[in-house]
Amino acid sequence: MVGIAVSMLTLAGSAVAYVVRLYLDTRTHRRDQFFELMKFLDSPGPIAAKIGAVYQLRNFPEHREFIIRFCAASPQFVSGTAAQALLAEFAATRQHFEKSPPH
Numbered sequence: 001m002v003g004i005a006v007s008m009l010t011l012a013g014s015a016v017a018y019v020v021r022l023y024l025d026t027r028t029h030r031r032d033q034f035f036e037l038m039k040f041l042d043s044p045g046p047i048a049a050k051i052g053a054v055y056q057l058r059n060f061p062e063h064r065e066f067i068i069r070f071c072a073a074s075p076q077f078v079s080g081t082a083a084q085a086l087l088a089e090f091a092a093t094r095q096h097f098e099k100s101p102p103h
Contacts, residue, residue: 034060041074047082054089064097071097 037053057067071094075087 030060034063047080047086051086051089054086054093057093058096061097061100064100064102068094068097 037056040053041050054071057063057071060067071090074090078086078090
């Protein structure tokens with residue numbers, strides 16, 4: 001009987017450790033995704049892809065305050081023939097977070 005209890009406790013502990021590791025791996029992957037988006041926005045590339053990247057920032061409500069400041073400050077660095085579309089996406093993303101409650 002004691003052997004079964006010890007085995008069950010060991011199994012339960014392993015399951016908890018596995019779930020904790022999955023959670024931490026997911027958080028790390030999500031953080032990496034956010035920083036990849038930010039790196040992409042800071043590098044040369046197609047304007048349409050940058051518009052999509054700014055839109056994807058909406059998937060990171062945990063960075064709400066930073067994204068609001070980023071979208072407010074970024075327009076001064078945008079220029080070119082298709083700048084209006086990117087500027088509109090910065091404004092829409094900023095408004096998205098300003099209207100939503102803090103996470």
